[in-house]
Amino acid sequence: MSTDAIASPGPESDEIEHIALDEDYVLTPAFVEKVVDAADDGDGMRLRGLLEDLHPADVADLMGFLTAEHRAVVTLWLPPELLAETLPELDDGIREEVLERVPHLTLAEALQELDSDDAAAVVEDLEDDRRERVLAAMPELDRAAIESSLGYAEDSAGRLMQREVMAAPQFWSVGDTIDHVRAQGEELPELFFDIYVVDPLNRPVGGVAVSQLLRAPRAVPLTELMEPINEITVDQDQEEVAYVFEKYHLISAPVIDSAGRLVGQITVDDIVNIIQEENREDILRLAGVSDEDRGSSIPEIVRGRVPWLAINLATAVLGASVISWFGATLEQIIALAVLMPIVSAIGGNAGTQALTVTVRALATRELNSSNAVRTFWRELVVGLANGLILSPLIGIAAALWSGDWRIGAVISTAMVLNLLVAATVGVLTPLTLSRLKFDPAVSSAVFVTATTDFFGFLIFLGLATIVLL
Amino acid sequence: MSTDAIASPGPESDEIEHIALDEDYVLTPAFVEKVVDAADDGDGMRLRGLLEDLHPADVADLMGFLTAEHRAVVTLWLPPELLAETLPELDDGIREEVLERVPHLTLAEALQELDSDDAAAVVEDLEDDRRERVLAAMPELDRAAIESSLGYAEDSAGRLMQREVMAAPQFWSVGDTIDHVRAQGEELPELFFDIYVVDPLNRPVGGVAVSQLLRAPRAVPLTELMEPINEITVDQDQEEVAYVFEKYHLISAPVIDSAGRLVGQITVDDIVNIIQEENREDILRLAGVSDEDRGSSIPEIVRGRVPWLAINLATAVLGASVISWFGATLEQIIALAVLMPIVSAIGGNAGTQALTVTVRALATRELNSSNAVRTFWRELVVGLANGLILSPLIGIAAALWSGDWRIGAVISTAMVLNLLVAATVGVLTPLTLSRLKFDPAVSSAVFVTATTDFFGFLIFLGLATIVLL
Numbered sequence: 001m002s003t004d005a006i007a008s009p010g011p012e013s014d015e016i017e018h019i020a021l022d023e024d025y026v027l028t029p030a031f032v033e034k035v036v037d038a039a040d041d042g043d044g045m046r047l048r049g050l051l052e053d054l055h056p057a058d059v060a061d062l063m064g065f066l067t068a069e070h071r072a073v074v075t076l077w078l079p080p081e082l083l084a085e086t087l088p089e090l091d092d093g094i095r096e097e098v099l100e101r102v103p104h105l106t107l108a109e110a111l112q113e114l115d116s117d118d119a120a121a122v123v124e125d126l127e128d129d130r131r132e133r134v135l136a137a138m139p140e141l142d143r144a145a146i147e148s149s150l151g152y153a154e155d156s157a158g159r160l161m162q163r164e165v166m167a168a169p170q171f172w173s174v175g176d177t178i179d180h181v182r183a184q185g186e187e188l189p190e191l192f193f194d195i196y197v198v199d200p201l202n203r204p205v206g207g208v209a210v211s212q213l214l215r216a217p218r219a220v221p222l223t224e225l226m227e228p229i230n231e232i233t234v235d236q237d238q239e240e241v242a243y244v245f246e247k248y249h250l251i252s253a254p255v256i257d258s259a260g261r262l263v264g265q266i267t268v269d270d271i272v273n274i275i276q277e278e279n280r281e282d283i284l285r286l287a288g289v290s291d292e293d294r295g296s297s298i299p300e301i302v303r304g305r306v307p308w309l310a311i312n313l314a315t316a317v318l319g320a321s322v323i324s325w326f327g328a329t330l331e332q333i334i335a336l337a338v339l340m341p342i343v344s345a346i347g348g349n350a351g352t353q354a355l356t357v358t359v360r361a362l363a364t365r366e367l368n369s370s371n372a373v374r375t376f377w378r379e380l381v382v383g384l385a386n387g388l389i390l391s392p393l394i395g396i397a398a399a400l401w402s403g404d405w406r407i408g409a410v411i412s413t414a415m416v417l418n419l420l421v422a423a424t425v426g427v428l429t430p431l432t433l434s435r436l437k438f439d440p441a442v443s444s445a446v447f448v449t450a451t452t453d454f455f456g457f458l459i460f461l462g463l464a465t466i467v468l469l
Numbered sequence: 470m471s472t473d474a475i476a477s478p479g480p481e482s483d484e485i486e487h488i489a490l491d492e493d494y495v496l497t498p499a500f501v502e503k504v505v506d507a508a509d510d511g512d513g514m515r516l517r518g519l520l521e522d523l524h525p526a527d528v529a530d531l532m533g534f535l536t537a538e539h540r541a542v543v544t545l546w547l548p549p550e551l552l553a554e555t556l557p558e559l560d561d562g563i564r565e566e567v568l569e570r571v572p573h574l575t576l577a578e579a580l581q582e583l584d585s586d587d588a589a590a591v592v593e594d595l596e597d598d599r600r601e602r603v604l605a606a607m608p609e610l611d612r613a614a615i616e617s618s619l620g621y622a623e624d625s626a627g628r629l630m631q632r633e634v635m636a637a638p639q640f641w642s643v644g645d646t647i648d649h650v651r652a653q654g655e656e657l658p659e660l661f662f663d664i665y666v667v668d669p670l671n672r673p674v675g676g677v678a679v680s681q682l683l684r685a686p687r688a689v690p691l692t693e694l695m696e697p698i699n700e701i702t703v704d705q706d707q708e709e710v711a712y713v714f715e716k717y718h719l720i721s722a723p724v725i726d727s728a729g730r731l732v733g734q735i736t737v738d739d740i741v742n743i744i745q746e747e748n749r750e751d752i753l754r755l756a757g758v759s760d761e762d763r764g765s766s767i768p769e770i771v772r773g774r775v776p777w778l779a780i781n782l783a784t785a786v787l788g789a790s791v792i793s794w795f796g797a798t799l800e801q802i803i804a805l806a807v808l809m810p811i812v813s814a815i816g817g818n819a820g821t822q823a824l825t826v827t828v829r830a831l832a833t834r835e836l837n838s839s840n841a842v843r844t845f846w847r848e849l850v851v852g853l854a855n856g857l858i859l860s861p862l863i864g865i866a867a868a869l870w871s872g873d874w875r876i877g878a879v880i881s882t883a884m885v886l887n888l889l890v891a892a893t894v895g896v897l898t899p900l901t902l903s904r905l906k907f908d909p910a911v912s913s914a915v916f917v918t919a920t921t922d923f924f925g926f927l928i929f930l931g932l933a934t935i936v937l938l
Contacts, residue, residue, distance in 0.1 A: 025699075025713050029839040057716045065839045166680075178683060185684040192680045193662055193720065210679040211635075211661045214647060215654040230494075244494050246745065247526045249738040251662065251720065268737050269718040272744065276715065279748040280829060283755070287825035288818060294835050298847060302854045305822050309815060309855055313863060316814040323807045330799075330806050337799050337806035338792045344810065345785040345922070346778060349757060349915075353774050356756035360749060366763050370498040370534045378767060385771045386778055394782060446818075453814070 020054060027058060032065045039066075039073040047077045056082060060089035064294050068097060075101050084110030088118040093295025096125050104130060108137035111146070115189075117162045117270070120149035157241050158234035160274075161255040161264035164189035167198045168222055170205065175218030177208075189265075193251045196262055197226050203260040204229060209251075231256050232266060238274050243365060245271040282363055285441035286356060288312070308446060315450030319344070319457055326461040329469060335402045336464050339411055342394060343460045347418035347452030350386060354379045354426025355448050359440050362430060376427050383423030387416035410467055414460035418452060421459075425451045489523060496527060501534045508535075508542040516546045525551060529558035533763050537566060544570050553579030557587040562764025565594050573599060577606035580615070584658070586631045586739070589618035626710050627703035629743075630724040630733035633658035636667045637691055639674065644687030646677075658734075662720045665731055666695050672729040673698060678720075700725050701735060707743050712834060714740040751832055754910035755825060757781070777915060784919030788813070788926055795930040798938060804871045805933050808880055811863060813925030816887035819855060820917040823848045823895025828909050831899060845896050852892030856885035879936055883929035887921060890928075894920045 020031040031050075038047040051059065051074065059082060063071050075098050078086065083102070087095060087110065099107070099122070111119045111134070123131055123146050135143050145163055152158025166188050168177050177195060181188065194207045206226030216225055230248060232241055232255045244250065245268055255264040284292065288308030292301055323330070323340070330337050358375070361367035367375055391412035399408025425448050430440035489500040500519075507516040520528060520543065528551060532540050544567050547555065552571070556564060556579065568576070568591070580588045580603070592600055592615050604612050614632055621627025635657050637646050646664060650657060663676045675695030685694055699717060701710050701724045713719065714737055724733040753761065757777030761770055792799070792809070799806050827844070830836035836844055860881035868877025894917050899909035 024709050024834075025716060026834050026837065027839075029837065032839040055717060057718075061716075061834075064835055065837075067843075181680075181683045182686060188680075188684070190680075191678050191720075209660050210683060211650075211657075211659075214650045214679060214683065215657070217651060240493050246741050247494060247530075248524060249526075249741075251660075251737070268720070268741070272715050272718075272737070272741060275741065275744055275748075276833070279744075279752070280833075283748070283752050283829055284825060286752070287755075287821050289822050289826060292826065294830065294840075298850055298854065301847075301851050302858070305819070305851065306855055306858055308822070309818055309859055310862075312818045313811070313815055313859055316811040317863075317866065319814070320807050320811055323810070327803050327807070331803050334796050334800050334806075337803075338789050338796070341792070341810055341813065341922070341926075342782070342785040342789055345788070345918075346782055349778055349781045350774070352756050353758050353777070356753060357758060357761065360752055361763065364745070364749075365493075365495050365530075366533055368495065368498065368534075370496075370501040371763075374536075378770075381767055382770050382774065385767065386775055389771070389775055390778055390782055393779075394786075397786065449814075453810070457810075 020050075020058060027061050027065065032062065035062060035074065036066065036070055039070045042073070044077045047074065048079065051077065052079055052082065054082070056085035057089050059086040060091075060094075063090060063094050063098070071098065072101055080106060080110055081113055084113040087122045088114065091293045091295045092125065093293055093297075093300070095122070095295075097295065099125055099130075104134045105137055108134050111138060112142050115162045115164060116142075116145040116149055117160060120146045120159065124150060124154075152234055155238045156234065157232045157236040157238065157255050157266060158264075160238050160241065160270055161232075161234070161266050162189060163264045165196065165254070165262065165265040166192045166194075167196045167202070167204075167262055168208075170197055170199055170223055172197075172222050173218065174213055174216045174220045174222065174225070177213060177222060178218070191267075192265070193267065194229075194254075194265075195222070196229070196254045196265070197222050198262055201260075202262050204231060204254045204256065204262050207254070229254060231260075233258070234263060239278055241266060242271050242274045242278065246275065278363070282359065282441045285439065286359060286445050288446060311443075311446050312450075315446060315453070318450065319453040322454055322457040323461065326457075326465060329461060329465045333407075333464065333468060335404075335407060336461060339398055339402075339407070340457055340460050343411060343414045343418055344453045344456030346390070346415055347422045347456045348449040349422075350383060350419050351422035351426040351448040351452045352445060354383070354423050355430060355444055358427050358430045359444065362434050362440050367431075372431060376424075376431075379423040379427045380420060383419040384416070387419035390419075391415045404468075406467055407464070410463045411460065414456070414463055417459050418456045421455045422448070422452050489519075489527060496530050496534065501531065504531060504543065505535065505539055508539045511542070513546045516543065517548065520546065521548055521551065523551070525554035526558050528555040529560075529563075532559060532563050532567070540567065541570055549575060549579055550582055553582040556591045557583065560762045560764045561594065562762055562766075562769070564591070564764075566764065568594055568599075573603045574606055577603050580607060581611050584631045584633060585611075585614040585618055586629060589615045589628065593619060593623075621703055624707045625703065626701045626705040626707065626724050626735060627733075629707050629710065629739055630701075630703070630735050631658060632733045634665065634723070634731065634734040635661045635663075636665045636671070636673075636731055637677075639666055639668055639692055641666075641691050642687065643682055643685045643689045643691065643694070646682060646691060647687070660736075661734070662736065663698075663723075663734075664691070665698070665723045665734070666691050667731055670729075671731050673700060673723045673725065673731050676723070698723060700729075702727070703732060708747055710735060711740050711743045711747065715744065747832070751828065751910045754908065755828060755914050757915060780912075780915050781919075784915060784922070787919065788922040791923055791926040792930065795926075795934060798930060798934045802876075802933065802937060804873075804876060805930060808867055808871075808876070809926055809929050812880060812883045812887055812929045813922045815859070815884055816891045816921030816925045817918040818891075819852060819888050820891035820895040820921045821914060823852070823892050824899060824913050824917050827896050827899045828913065831903050831909050836900075841900060845893075845900075848892040848896045849889060852888040853885070856888040859888075860884045873937075875936055876933070879932045880929065883925070883932055886928050887925045890924045891917070891921050 022028050194209055196204045197206045199205050207229040208225045212225055230244055230253050232253050234257050252265050252267045254262050257263045290304035292304045395408040395412030398411045399405045429444045429447050434440040491497050665673045666675045668674050676698040677694045681694055699713055699722050701722050703726050721734050721736045723731050726732045759773035761773045864877040864881030867880045868874045898913045898916050903909040
């Protein structure tokens with residue numbers, strides 16, 4: 001998404017914004033209500049009056065709060081340019097739905113208003129035959145830009161970059177550059193933060209921040225001002241690009257092709273979106289939820305969640321089968337059936353703690369092979385410490401309740417051992433997945449709790465059988 | 470943290486970087502090994518040779534991979550300026566440790582190299598008496614800037630902003646502004662992206678992107694170029710500031726005091742850090758881990774995790790007490806003890822799914838009172854659908870295994886009901902916490918799984934007692 005030249009007016013600056021946004025820049029329920037009323041009444045003029053002064057990001061937000069029928073009415077009455085600018089801001093599910101309702105000629109026109117990366121992101125969501133019709137209705141140059149963007153792999157730097165970029169040859173001075181910008185302003189990106197200095201083969205050799213350019217006298221050569229740059233290659237994964245931006249506090253970076261030639265730039269606002277998206281994926285995957293957003297239909301949500309619940313069901317059956325091995329023990333001491341879920345529950349919780357910390361450390365690249373062994377030992381020691389702190393409590397409580405001190409000894413020993421199992425599996429599962437190039441957040445949680453359930457029942461009931469019978 | 474004028478050189482551009490970083494800009498284990506060897510040998514010159522060309526962000530990364538003893542040696546041999554620039558990049562725990570080892574005069578000198586927001590972030594971590602000594606050793610102006618920054622609440626925009634800002638009076642032209650920047654360059658922020666146009670009372674009335682200024686002829690008045698701005702007030706919470714930046718794709722924003730006067734600016738690179746920090750907090754809190762990073766000691770980690778495990782232990786005991794009510798039932802049908810954890814496990818998983826989706830939607834402000842009721846109904850329908858899909862499987866399996874079709878009927882009914890409990894508690898817990906102004910991620914997970922365990926056992930064993938006995 002490209003940066004906004006036109007900042008949204010603050011909540012105070014305009015009547016409609018005042019109604020629409022609360023002091024935290026969130027849409028007010030009262031405003032959403034007004035839109036819903038106007039849509040219900042089919043009052044198009046009132047609807048347009050409410051919408052036309054909104055920032056595209058607020059229109060996208062509004063869409064998320066509406067039902068599909070209301071979205072259809074709003075789409076119909078949005079001014080075309082605002083519709084265009086809103087499209088890249090929408091959640092994927094809602095964008096697909098809205099795109100289906102926009103005639104392809106309107107869409108072709110709307111897309112010309114956008115930067116190449118935003119336009120490509122929208123076109124990407126169209127069905128194959130519609131995509132062709134929309135592209136056919138666009139001017140040659142815009143079409144070529146979109147098609148070239150779509151030629152790069154999804155989630156690659158090539159897909160993310162905008163082709164509009166400010167480059168200057170090595171022999172230019174500050175004055176040459178300013179004159180060029182004043183003369184060619186129309187063809188340059190609307191906003192840019194760095195000027196890339198390129199050699200005769202169009203390969204970037206350095207960068208000059210615009211504010212540094214402004215500060216220098218006209219006669220100074222660019223090569224004197226320029227600083228080393230972090231080059232991004234077109235095929236780099238967007239997650240890696242985000243890491244570089246975040247680590248070195250970059251505002252923009254040049255993108256080069258395999259021959260090292262400058263082909264575009266990536267700006268930090270795109271990176272903010274990617275960081276949020278990656279975080280969302282991690283947090284949802286840890287909970288066993290596949291891709292899902294507020295635009296998802298109920299069948300889509302169910303399809304995303306049932307597989308994980310089914311796997312959980314299978315592992316729960318495995319846990320139950322462990323219990324069934326000890327049917328004879330349970331028949332003699334029913335107290336064990338009462339206590340056994342405690343051992344597995346604590347194990348599951350401690351395992352999830354270790355797992356989450358590990359997944360997070362892998363995601364932020366704080367964990368790699370130089371400290372993996374140390375991390376593992378640290379988690380084991382933490383698990384042991386947690387066990388030694390908590391097990392006396394439950395041991396004494398169980399002994400008092402059952403009137404048998406041996407039951408207290410069994411449950412507290414089982415808990416310490418299961419906390420060690422939890423630490424082991426909590427660290428090793430994501431590390432192994434990551435080593436095998438899988439996403440460590442996917443399926444880790446199910447595996448960890450399945451293991452702590454399994455061993456929780458096995459250790460507790462096994463020990464009880466040995467000690468008590 | 471302020472933006473970097475000096476971008477880090479790419480991995481190819483320099484010998485030392487080539488050894489230090491792999492193609493993803495992550496420190497190589499081989500490089501970390503070299504540093505550890507040099508530190509073990511006490512070879513200060515070799516250590517300095519390895520370190521001096523690193524980017525501060527890479528030094529901070531390196532510190533994270535080392536043990537405390539090795540960090541002490543590295544701190545000793547870091548060139549002073551690099552040490553200064555590294556301090557703001559360190560994890561909190563490691564920064565505190567490193568700060569203890571730096572003499573206060575060295576520190577006072579190092580802090581003068583930093584922007585006011587970065588210097589304040591470091592000083593904040595010092596013990597009270599050391600803070601006073603360090604501040605006393607600094608020049609009046611730098612000290613005043615740091616003290617004023619520390620005067621704002623933690624996590625507020627005032628603490629986050631840098632005081633260095635580029636402002637221009639309303640009556641200036643593009644040419645006036647460029648001349649001013651060339652003349653006053655030294656006192657301006659090293660990098661800036663927007664020029665704030667202010668009225669005679671120093672209240673911002675608009676903003677001009679630097680690239681837009683560059684594009685315009687010298688005679689154009691600023692007021693003709695300026696766009697509305699999103700003003701941040703000094704007391705706004707950093708999470709709200711991040712939301713505004715993210716929503717409107719801002720690169721920088723002016724900060725005003727309660728009288729509306731321009732007092733500083735916030736840039737997007739600080740926001741990237743905050744977004745990452747908030748995400749880290751959310752993901753860890755959902756797993757029941759209080760603040761913890763790779764610099765935390767084992768006792769700190771244990772203190773952060775044991776309370777949640779203790780609460781979990783208490784709720785597990787509550788679950789066990791439900792089971793104990795049905796001791797008589799279990800004694801007659803031991804199969805129920807085998808099957809009961811399945812019902813609670815599925816409930817816990819489904820509840821965690823609903824909870825995580827809700828916490829995430831609240832964090833990104835996609836969920837508020839305009840769609841809360843709809844979200845709740847949607848989750849209930851999803852829960853019912855999940856239940857109707859999964860319960861026949863477990864019902865048939867349980868009937869076949871136990872040889873009693875009534876047990877199959879009981880477990881499948883209990884599972885559907887518990888999935889409805891899971892959906893209810895998964896949505897309502899974070900919504901209620903958020904309404905009461907608590908962080909919805911804290912303690913939600915424990916409460917949700919406690920509830921699904923409690924009702925899982927109660928519904929299953931209760932139904933079994935009614936139907937089977």
